[in-house]
Amino acid sequence: MKYFSRFGGVALAALVCTIAIPAFAAEGDSVELPEIVVQGESENTVNPLSGLGSPVFPSGTLTVPGVAQAQEELSLFPGAVSIVPATKYQDVYAHNFEDVMDFTPGVFARKRFGAEVRLSIRGSGLSRSFHMRGLDLLQDGVPYNLADGAADFQEIDPLIAQHIEVYKGGNGLRFGATTLGGAINFVTPTGHTAEAENLVRLEGGSYGTARIHTETARVLGATDFFAAMSANHVDGFRQQEAEESIRFAANVGHRFNDTAETRFYLTSNIVDQELPGTLTLAQAENSPKLANPGNVALNQQRNVRSVRVANKTTLVVDDGATLDFGGYAGYKRLYHPIFRVLDQRGPLAGLFARYNLEGALAGHRNVLTVGGDLAWGEVEAKQYTNLSGSRGALQASGTQTSTNVRLYAENHFYVIDNVALVGGLQAIHSYRKFTNDLSPAQSDATDFSSLSPKAGVLWDVTDAAQVYGNVTRSYEPPTFSELVQASVFQFVPLDPQRAVTAEIGTRGTSGTVAWDVALYRAWVRDELINFTVSPSIPASTFNAGETIHQGIEAALTLDVGALALGDVLPEGGRVLFEQAYTYSDFYFDGDPVYGDNKLAGMPPHVYVAALRYKSPAPNGLGWDIAPKVEWVPDGGYVDYANRLKAPGYATLGLEGGIDLAEGLRLFVDARNLTDKNYISTYNNITDAATAATNVFYPGEGRSVFAGLKVSF
Numbered sequence: 281m282k283y284f285s286r287f288g289g290v291a292l293a294a295l296v297c298t299i300a301i302p303a304f305a306a307e308g309d310s311v312e313l314p315e316i317v318v319q320g321e322s323e324n325t326v327n328p329l330s331g332l333g334s335p336v337f338p339s340g341t342l343t344v345p346g347v348a349q350a351q352e353e354l355s356l357f358p359g360a361v362s363i364v365p366a367t368k369y370q371d372v373y374a375h376n377f378e379d380v381m382d383f384t385p386g387v388f389a390r391k392r393f394g395a396e397v398r399l400s401i402r403g404s405g406l407s408r409s410f411h412m413r414g415l416d417l418l419q420d421g422v423p424y425n426l427a428d429g430a431a432d433f434q435e436i437d438p439l440i441a442q443h444i445e446v447y448k449g450g451n452g453l454r455f456g457a458t459t460l461g462g463a464i465n466f467v468t469p470t471g472h473t474a475e476a477e478n479l480v481r482l483e484g485g486s487y488g489t490a491r492i493h494t495e496t497a498r499v500l501g502a503t504d505f506f507a508a509m510s511a512n513h514v515d516g517f518r519q520q521e522a523e524e525s526i527r528f529a530a531n532v533g534h535r536f537n538d539t540a541e542t543r544f545y546l547t548s549n550i551v552d553q554e555l556p557g558t559l560t561l562a563q564a565e566n567s568p569k570l571a572n573p574g575n576v577a578l579n580q581q582r583n584v585r586s587v588r589v590a591n592k593t594t595l596v597v598d599d600g601a602t603l604d605f606g607g608y609a610g611y612k613r614l615y616h617p618i619f620r621v622l623d624q625r626g627p628l629a630g631l632f633a634r635y636n637l638e639g640a641l642a643g644h645r646n647v648l649t650v651g652g653d654l655a656w657g658e659v660e661a662k663q664y665t666n667l668s669g670s671r672g673a674l675q676a677s678g679t680q681t682s683t684n685v686r687l688y689a690e691n692h693f694y695v696i697d698n699v700a701l702v703g704g705l706q707a708i709h710s711y712r713k714f715t716n717d718l719s720p721a722q723s724d725a726t727d728f729s730s731l732s733p734k735a736g737v738l739w740d741v742t743d744a745a746q747v748y749g750n751v752t753r754s755y756e757p758p759t760f761s762e763l764v765q766a767s768v769f770q771f772v773p774l775d776p777q778r779a780v781t782a783e784i785g786t787r788g789t790s791g792t793v794a795w796d797v798a799l800y801r802a803w804v805r806d807e808l809i810n811f812t813v814s815p816s817i818p819a820s821t822f823n824a825g826e827t828i829h830q831g832i833e834a835a836l837t838l839d840v841g842a843l844a845l846g847d848v849l850p851e852g853g854r855v856l857f858e859q860a861y862t863y864s865d866f867y868f869d870g871d872p873v874y875g876d877n878k879l880a881g882m883p884p885h886v887y888v889a890a891l892r893y894k895s896p897a898p899n900g901l902g903w904d905i906a907p908k909v910e911w912v913p914d915g916g917y918v919d920y921a922n923r924l925k926a927p928g929y930a931t932l933g934l935e936g937g938i939d940l941a942e943g944l945r946l947f948v949d950a951r952n953l954t955d956k957n958y959i960s961t962y963n964n965i966t967d968a969a970t971a972a973t974n975v976f977y978p979g980e981g982r983s984v985f986a987g988l989k990v991s992f
Contacts, residue, residue: 328355328746328787331794332837333856333894335367338473341504342541342594342602343533344420346473347443356647356692358702358736358748359451360386360785360798360833364444371904371937371947373483373491373985374438375512382888382910383860385796386448386833387464390961392977394514394523394553395434396582398881398961401448402781402800403829403866404461405808406881413759413808416455416463420531420545422590422608426628427657427682428712429459430759432584432614435549437527439481439493440508442469448833449781449800450734450752456632456653456686458708458732460754460779460802460829468529470543471497471504476943476991485949485985488515488522505532517980518556520571520580525551539596545608548587555580555618558963560974565927565957568978579617579669586612588628598637605633621664621671626680628657647692647700655684659760663769676769677717680760685709690734698741702750704734710757714764714771722770728757730776745788754779758808762821775823779804785833792839801830809879811920812963812975825871827879832863840891852896858906862886874920880964883916883928890935897939905936915959918975924968926976929958943991948984955982 329351340346345353347365354361362384369380377389377397388400400406405414412431417424425431438444445465447454452463469475474497481493491512498505507530514523526549533543557572557580574580588610595603613625634651659680665672690704713725736750756777763771785798806823841855849855864886866879892906910933915926932954937947960979965971 325352326744326789327352328744328789329361329363329796330744330789332789332792332839333854335365337365341470341472341533341535342596343543343592343604344442344467344470344473344531350443350445350467354445355746355787356700356738357447357451357454358692358700358738359750359752359783360448360796360800361451362387362446362448362796362835364446366438366441366443369438370945370989371935372949373485373489373987375514376438377433380438380444381446383835383858383890384446385835385860385862386798386831387446388862388864388882388886391980392961393518393521393556394516395525395551396553396555397433399433400882401446401461402802402831403864403879403882404459406866406879411761413761414459414756415461416452416457416459418455418463418465419529419547420468420590421455421465421592421604421632422545422588422606423455423630423653423655425655426612426659426759427630427655427684428680428710428759429684429757430761432551432582434525434551434553434582435527435547435584435586436466437510437525437529438466439510440468440527440529441466442473443467448798449783449802450732450750450754453688453690453704453706453734453752454634454649454651456651456688456706456708458686458706458730458754459756460777460781460804468508468531468545469495469497469506470531470533471499471506474506479989479991481987481989483985483987486983487517487980488513489985490514502535503532506530516554516556517983518569518571518978520554520556520576523551523553525549525553527551540594542591542593545590545592546588549584551582551584553582555582558975558977561926561959561976563974564959564976564978568957568981572974577668578619578666581615581617581669583615584612585615586610600638602636603633604636605631607631617666617669619666620675621666621669623662623664623671624659626657626659628655630655641693645692645694645697645700648689649691650689652685652687655682657682661760661764674718678723678764678769679713679715679717680764681711681713681715682760683711692738698739700738702734702736702738704752706732706734708732708755712757712760712763714760716769719769724771726763726771728755728776730755730778741788744790745786747784747786749782749784751780751782754781756808758821762808762810765820772821774808774821775806777804777806777808777823779807779829781829792842794835794837796833796835798833799831800833801828804829809920810964811966812971824868826869827867827871828869829864829866829879831865832861834861835859850896852898854894856892856894857889858892859887859889861888868920874922877920877922878917880917880920881962883912883914883926885911885913887911900942901939903936903938906934908933908935915962918962918973919965919968919971921967921969924973926959926962929956929979931956931958931979945989946986947989948986950982950984952980952982957981 337347457463479495495508557575590608592606609629616622632653663676688706716722732753781802783800787796890908963975
């Protein structure tokens with residue numbers, strides 16, 4: 281937290297830069313600044329992912345598609361995919377994944393504390409009680425995961441996004457994702473798609489929250505650039521929960537001609553986060569602001585410093601064929617005082633390429649995608665005695681080296697104009713090497729290899745409605761957090777997690793209804809199951825035998841105004857009823873210890889709804905308001921023995937915004953209006969009858985956030 285004494289200076293500098301850039305550019309007569317295309321000046325096409333009440337989005341470029349282009353591209357997937365435009369959460373305090381994913385069915389994101397969430401799709405990495413596993417996170421197609429598959433999603437700022445793409449399960453093949461959960465890709469704006477040339481967003485509210493976000497964007501002939509920075513401070517709802525961060529992202533693109541474009545990226549993160557830890561159920565329900573005494577005594581934290589540079593180049597190599605290729609390099613440090621001080625640092629790098637060809641095969645439309653990526657990382661991992669958050673004596677030291685090579689191919693063959701048969705194949709080779717500096721005899725190395733096929737069918741019922749089905753295989757090697765567990769600084773024998781997933785679904789939009797429904801069932805072998813040994817020690821991991829993950833992911837939006845209120849609403853006004861529902865049924869299948877018990881960690885039912893009124897907007901000025909409800913009737917089992925459940929809950933919220941003038945918007949985000957004490961999520965344990973049960977994370981109490989956005 282020491283760096284944040286400079287918060288005011290950094291924020292002021294960012295504001296000055298935002299204002300000074302246009303003034304500086306105006307001084308020269310040799311550069312003419314073309315007008316940036318803003319939302320509302322380009323046309324959208326209706327497609328199965330466009331939804332209702334969608335604003336008009338600007339067109340993208342070769343390297344970065346616009347929102348409407350991305351919707352069209354994702355509609356070619358014969359499986360469950362979603363897209364979340366940043367406009368969906370413009371009126372909320374978007375601090376973490378829960379704040380931006382609440383209306384994306386199938387994505388389970390529940391806050392532990394601060395920017396730390398429990399993130400899972402279809403039960404991927406569900407039992408992980410720290411960091412993240414089971415998903416590929418990307419920004420602009422560049423992996424945020426380390427080469428071993430682990431990630432710290434606190435590095436990603438939702439405000440630095442044009443839209444978010446969600447590829448559930450085997451649909452993450454586009455990025456070489458091999459996990460049960462799939463992939464989430466954050467796409468940043470460019471000079472062509474940014475909301476405005478300059479933008480400043482100021483926010484504040486409950487629990488000592490203060491944030492400034494700034495953006496600047498320009499198009500200078502054939503070159504464009506975009507840069508954004510967020511600086512955030514939160515005291516926290518609980519004790520030992522303060523958080524401070526500065527996140528920066530920028531990209532510069534150059535269009536050589538109509539068939540070639542390159543873009544360079546830079547991201548940098550400073551994230552300091554205190555860890556309040558877990559409580560007993562009684563404490564969480566009656567004194568939710570408490571921190572775990574052990575966390576306070578050890579001053580537990582997770583502090584990240586990271587920087588990455590990347591390039592993506594797109595070439596139109598032939599009529600109907602494109603080639604994307606590029607690479608990235610970076611450096612990351614994690615300073616993590618918990619039961620010991622974990623000090624990890626090291627470089628990372630990778631290369632990627634994807635070739636897409638759309639043409640004809642035997643007289644039928646055919647779309648072929650071939651790609652691959654190489655990821656490498658080396659982490660110098662040390663453990664020290666924790667002296668109230670400072671390093672004491674060295675307890676362990678080692679080097680973790682990871683290499684991943686993935687190749688994939690997918691082909692869409694249209695047997696008739698509106699029905700495509702889809703086939704795909706993915707190959708992965710992962711290498712893990714651990715060198716124990718203090719005990720060389722405990723050093724080890726291993727590798728994992730697999731081929732995973734995919735088959736599916738996509739039926740375009742209309743231009744704006746689809747039905748699909750597919751069968752995919754996933755293959756997930758353990759990360760170093762599983763291979764080198766906390767108390768054993770050497771490899772633990774673990775097998776990779778394998779699964780076969782079948783899904784069917786439909787998505788589409790009509791004049792007054794938009795829907796997205798998927799049903800899936802995954803047969804999982806050797807699932808990597810975590811359980812908490814002690815509240816102060818990271819979870820241990822074992823391979824389960826066979827498990828089943830199945831469920832329903834459904835979103836439904838109704839234009840209530842057009843359906844029932846046409847005679848009441850003013851002309852141009854709209855009332856939209858937005859709903860998202862996730863049903864999850866995960867269980868052991870004949871386990872020798874747990875039989876057919878439910879897997880811990882996931883509520884069986886999660887329902888979120890909002891009734892949103894949008895006023896007429898003469899001259900582009902309007903307002904909207906949306907009461908919201910989140911209902912979790914059953915919190916799910918906490919232990920694999922199925923002796924303890926988390927209680928269910930329901931919370932009420934209200935969000936809305938008003939355009940005070942052109943380029944000036946005020947918004948308010950109020951949460952948990954009834955100030956209900958509830959359980960947000962929890963760590964998994966084996967048996968509540970024998971294990972410690974202080975594993976619960978309380979939800980936040982009543983809170984109100986407000987913000988002012990200025991664009992010019």
